[in-house]
Amino acid sequence: MRRLLTSPPLSLAVLLLWLLLVADFSPGQLAIGVILALLLPWLAGLLEPERAAFGRTIALLALTRRVLWDMILSNIEVARRILGPERALTPGFVWIPLDLTSIHGITALASIITLTPGTVSAELSEDRRFLLVHCFNLKDADVQIAEIKTRYESLLMEIFP
Amino acid sequence: MEFALASLIGLLTAAGVYLLLRARSFDVILGLTLLSYATNLLIFSSGRLVIGKPPVLEDGVATTLAHYTDPLPQALVLTAIVIAFAMTAVTIVIAMRSRSDNGSDHVDAGGEGMP
């Protein structure tokens, strides 16, 4: 089973993707979807350097909700800033120390940071312990760090132990 | 619309031709790319410009040119795009090799002339 289903979440994702794509839930398409769901992650797995290990799935949902909401909020914020005078901006870099160790976790975090407006993750230090983040409007670096760590990293720690 | 497209084709051709006449292999390749855009647009336009009537058949719609655009030029352009891509790939590689072997990326590099 393990060999057949190398990465269940990925397989699930493929199956969902397939069904969404064909927009047809007939048995035939389902069958094709299942076949693909089994086959493709296996193919992709051949290339994968580090296998992901998933922790709690519930946290994932919580995270998703939080991220979506933050996105909308901060987008409006950024839009306002763009439209406003540029002088009011104080952009800057900040290194965020990481507690996460899983590379997948870090990836997710970096993505989230980028997706939530106002911050772009720019570089990961070579020892994977710090993440360089560029802030659109940096008022207080420590506040920013704390916010990121509490809002996202803690949840991610649960997902990627 | 026709005028816009025709002017675009003309401009692309002109730009392509100009770059084609440059002396460096990469410029020439860029020129060929632009030329192939122009060509593709031209072939495409031979089916006339129709907005919003893609040639994907729907039930209950008469299969005439009033409801669908001419599919043939599209097929031709597809073929042309693919072939142009293949040619570009080969040209690029030759340019690389020529530069490496002849020490310069001048298109006429490495030859002692004629004959």
Place this chain on the structure above:
Amino acid sequence: MVFQLPLLLALPFAFAVVMLVWRPASRRTTAWLAGIAPLIGLGLLAALTPAVLDGSVPQSIHPWVPQLGLTFSLRLDGLAWMFALMVLAIGVLVVMYARYYLSQNEDAPKFFGYLLLFMGSMLGMVVAGNLLLLAIFWELTSISSFLLIGYWSRQNEAREGARMALTITGAGGLALLGGVIMIGQVVGSYELDAVLAAGDLLRAHPLYPAILALVLAGIFTKSAQFPFHFWLPHAMAAPTPVSAYLHSATMVKAGVFLLARLHPALAGTELFFYVVTSVGAATLLVGAWNAIFQHDLKGLLAYSTISHLGLITMLFGLSTPMAVVAGLFHILNHATFKASLFMAAGIIDHETGTRDMRRLGNLRRYLPFTSALAIIAALAMAGIPLLNGFLSKEMFFALALEIEGHAGMRTAASVVAFLAGVFGVAYSLRFVHDTFFGDGPRAVDREIHEPPRFMKIPVEVLVVLCLAVGVVPAWTIAPVLATAAHGVLGDAVPEYSLAVWHGFNVPLMMSLGGVIGGGLLYLGLRRLINLHAVARHAFGRHLFRVNTRALLTNARRFTFHVTDGSLQRSLWWVLIALLAVAGLPTLTALGAGAGASQPMPALGWAVWLVAVAATVTTVFLHRKRLLALLVVGAVGLAVSLVFVLMSAPDLALTQLLVELVTIALMLLALNYLPQQSVRTDNNARRWRDGAIALVIGAGIGTLAYAMMTRPLDTVATELLARSLPEGYGRNVVNVILVDFRGFDTFGEITVFGIAGLVVHALLRRARIAADEVVPGVADPLPMPSNLSHLLFPLALAVSVYLFLRGHNAPGGGFIAGLVLAVPLLLQYVLLGSQHVESRLGFDYVRCIGIGLLVAAATGVVPMLLGYPFLTSGHAEPRVPLVGELPLASAMGFDTGVYLVVFGGAMLILSMMGTVRPPRAPTGKAVPPAPAPAEPTNVEPA
């Protein structure tokens, strides 16, 4: 139809081939082989002789290219018979002579092989019954004589002489060919019988002057007539047997043979008379005068040959039947005495090691027998009574005096004839005196003795002939001459007598005067100037050299100038041609009738603006390559948006994907190319290029506009209508691609696959230095690579989706293949090629091969069922659980497309991604070798 004729002709060729292939080691065998051919030939000729003497014409005709009028017809009339006899008989003697002439270490088989080839060509020309065939053999004599003259190929002289001979006689041959074809067009046949019978038609035809000019050009060059005579003395670089053969009986006689051959067809007009006679006369004088001043024995003989050929030509120019008889007679006589003289000269050369008369002398003491023979032959050449030369020369004198109707010409001809007689005696005297009498020999490095017995026999035979003919012409030469004359003149052969003594008459006086005058001239010249010190420049050769050199230089200069190997030049010309052929004539005609433009939505204008601005920027940025590439990317995007706007989703998809892959390719390549273009061209050039670019662009744009605004009438309606019921697909574009025009797609994927192969072939063993290497180790960029992992299987799924959907919605094998390739490319980019290839060992070459086979197989299956290639089928099997699964056979074809596209794209990308750096001691990139001086851009003329 007689079998002897083809056999006669085939013999020398066959023996030549045997000789050249077998290459007998012993010279004896070689010589026998070479001798047997003409001997058998003589036998065959003898078998035919009674018939010929009776006045009949044995023929042999085989069709060859009937549409051209070219038949392989052979025909032995009197003239041909006489010449064949001469060619074969003297051929036998020359072979015998050459057996002893050639030294031990020379390549005898080659020599005799060439000689036989030449003999065959000559025979062929003589017996040809079709003018085209005659022209063929005519040129063959040129070619084979080229080989013979150049036999001593180490010598500069030989090579040059051979080339000169080939050039001049080859040119004449081509002219002759032209003339022959014209004759054929006028007469309607190339058959000799028809042509000879159509003399009146020819002479009256408006093309007659042209025909005459072309044919005479052939004749004059071959017979070394003034002003084409200069090749002949240089042909003396050939071994002496060759000279003896070519310049007495054969090669140069080919010209006069043709003169005789076509006499009934072409002669008899004022034009003919004046041209031929005066050219002959000029040659006669020039040759004879020059002969006096030669130091080389063979040179003297060569100029004498020229002069005698001039004499013969002049005789034929006179055109009276009697003159023809005299001409034929002199042909025979000249052949005998000149062949013997050449052979004698060869013996002298052979025994003394030199042919230079300044070093010879008094040879009668050392070579008494040879001397006697040579002296007799020389006297024959001088026209001394009781020798054959006298007879024909006297006929010539008589004829010159009897020219009717052209008083001026008569006087001139008589003077020329007399002068020629004087000169002839003078150079003959010089030959005899300087070689066999007086003091000498000087500076000769060997002991001189008589040559081997058999080397002299040919000379003896010929000299005996000279004597016999000279003394008793009626018993010896008369029948031959009569036959030949009949061959030319038919029944119009005049009454003539071949007696030695015609009583005291003007010709005899002229002969006597000639002898006396010649003697005086020679002595006088000796007294006045030192003949030995006269240095003659070969003016003709000089001219030839100068001309040849000029031709070569100019050709070279011109070719250099025009084709300097510049790509820009080539492209420039393409554009000019485009303007000239397609642009100017049309655009003027286009003008009216352009319809109106449709309105465009705002988005369209935005796209237009993007495209236009990006294009213009590309041009201005093109030297900064990365930037240019970026901007081109925007152009590509805009183009695909155009496709979106104009109802072409498939195209938009394809364009987008191809754009991505192209950018990848260019980036990969940019790593190995300079980052910036060095500007080498000047402003003027840029303006010029810009101007032509604008003109071309405007032209194409105008054409496009004119086309777009025309009403449309295409086969599309039918395609749309038949797509679903017969092609089983809703996406008509895809149906066209895999069904209606599946064959195009087949070709297209073949192109794609081959592109992969070409790239593979070019890069597999190549080592290319990167332009600039960024220091540091490759780091796999964990973060993006990780995310892309998530993407990869999803992309695969999308690819499968697009593939399956293709027939009914935008998508299809090609697009799906690229959608598969691009994420994989991403893996390469993010993870590095080694990583990917170590985990995903994929043989892309085989992938291409399999794809092609799959595509072909779907086409072949219907063939097995009896339908044309690529006929599509359709089935909807019910699969349990799944339901109806629509399967068009086009799907199979699309699978092939999919595989080929994927394989090809990946092969290209992975090859480009894995170029190895050159083997260099340091890991650093080796800067490319300093570019050689930039080629200066020569402006096209």
Place this chain on the structure above:
Amino acid sequence: MNAALEYLLAALLLIGSGFVLVGSLGLIKLSDFFKRLHGPTKATTLGVGCILLASIGHHAWLGDGFGLREILVTLFLFITAPVSAHLMSLAALRIGLERRPPRPGARSGDPRPENPDRRRG
């Protein structure tokens, strides 16, 4: 209901387009690269998301066929946008558009908007 839906869709469209526009506007207006990076990578992303939502509704409403396929587009965008943003900022750092703050043992990320070395490629 229909009217409400219609208004909703229109609103979504407007918002979406608005975000797209603002994102691009930021591209023009802002003065250095890292500031500009923010606009497109997410304002635009979100804008497109809105438009896609509108599109789903639109097609469902007009009966062109209901499908959540547009969600996939959004999904992919969400996956890919960070990757490109990340790489672009790496690239920008690489060619020195902005000096990166010193690597922290103790972090000292005092941002100084300095005159970037605007090296052209």
Place this chain on the structure above:
Amino acid sequence: MFMVAAAMLFSLYRLLAGPSVPDRILALDTLYINTIAALMLFGMQLHSTIYFEAALVIAMLGFVGTVMLSKYVLRRDIVE
């Protein structure tokens, strides 16, 4: 629609004006995303879902260009 068109033009400006390479890369990236928006809008206008595949492919693979270009700036050799 107009807004998206305007957005595209803004991106275009940045693409053409630079000043730096990443700027242009960013602009091209934005142009791609704008294209998706344009595609969807266009599809709505025409009541057609036919452009979905194009949008999907751009969303999925459009960033590959960005990745490659960035990698090029980073390392020159985009496939190592």
Place this chain on the structure above:
Amino acid sequence: MIAAVEAPVALTSLGAHLPVLPILLPLLFGAVLLLVERRGIALQRTISWLGVATLTAVAAALLLAADTGTISLYLVGDWPARLGIALVADRTSALLVLTTTLLAGACLLYACAGWDRRAIHFHALFQLQLTGLNGAFLTGDLFNLFVFFEVMLIASYGLLLSGGRGPRMRAGLHYVVLNITASTLFLIALGLLYGVLGSLNMAELALRTSQAGAADLALVRAASGILLVVFCTKAALVPLYLWLPNAYSRAPAVVAALFAVMTKVGVYAVLRVYTLVFGDLAAGGEAAALAGWAWEWLLPAGLLTLVLATLGALASKSLRMLVAFLVIASAATLFVAISLGTAAAISAGLYYLVHSTFVAGALFLVVDLIRRQRGAVGDNLDVAGPLRHNALLGLLFGTAAISVSGMPPLSGFLGKVMLLDAVPADAVAWTWSVVLVTSLLTVVALARTASQTFWRAQPWPQTTPLPAPPSRIQVAAAALLLVYGIGMTVLGGPIMRYTDAAAAQLLAPADYVRAAHGATPQLREPSP
């Protein structure tokens, strides 16, 4: 479950598929070759030979079938000609397919002496090149012609450059860029034609051209002008020939020999398109103005090319360059012939085409053999050591030289006589003088070369090892091509009967159009 198995007439016999086989077979063999590439050269050679052998058989059968005078149509995919793609085999295309195949046999033989080991993918590319060539000769669809042009070209790039270095790369770059430019123009012309006439099938185009109005005709004229430039670029006509000498003289011998047929594709395309599509079909009406305009350009251009190419041959400093210029000259002669436009002249052109293909191939091979015997001097026309195997090589070179220069008695002479004979009275003066004078200059150039190569020599330096003797296989390959030429001479009559008929067929495009329209699909509805 295939839809309708009960077709009225099934194409059961292989013979019915003849027109597609010359394209399909090499493709299949090429694909198979790709799969077996790792299994050693012997297997590859076997398969390659199998391919050429079957192809030869097919081509011969095709010729025999065409010689009955029928124009056989093959509807690919069973679609009516105007919808799908039709292959058309008439006398001319069958002749060219056979020529290509015969040439290919000799080239393959030569390559099997060792070049195929050095050039990666040689056998596969070789077969695919044949696919492209045959496709170009057989197709009846203009766009399909373009596609097969590209197949042929890209395979030729591979053959040209595989295993090459340095100057060859540069020559290759020129060749490729120029050809891509030409292809681009080709596409533009196709777009215009489709946009105006609405079809791509040649027969259909011919029909529609004859019915087009004046305004449309201006566009058609433009398209046909562009096409002319394209074809003439491929065929290396003035002023578009500049690319050829470098490309061909840098190519490996076997490839150059195979390329001898590539210029002929351009000639063929001109012949086909300008007799059929823009031919005299209109016979009145407005389209009549279009008929024959191309010939007026081609004749002077052909003559000029002939002169320039001959000068180039004189100027050549290397053997291969000389041969390359001779190839141009032969293509130019062809153009002269066909642009005269009469049946006799076109017939002469077809004969000359076949002849010049063989002889040019032979020359490239022979010159390569010579080059290999000349040590470091190679094919530069400098003095080298005495040529070993002088006689053999001399015989080969001599035969080829005689043939190419149009000296009797070989095929070149027959071709030239046919041409001269066919020149209409009003063109005699110029044509004759040019053809005859250039013949002479060619003779001069060749005599000079032969004398330099075979006669002039300086002793080998002691240190240089003597070159290895020429491989028997290679000699055989060169000789084979020469034997073809001799065969063409001996069989001049029958061959000329064939070319006469082919020319007549070309000049009667109405038959072609009728055949194209008369061809009915087997199970599909015919086009209205």
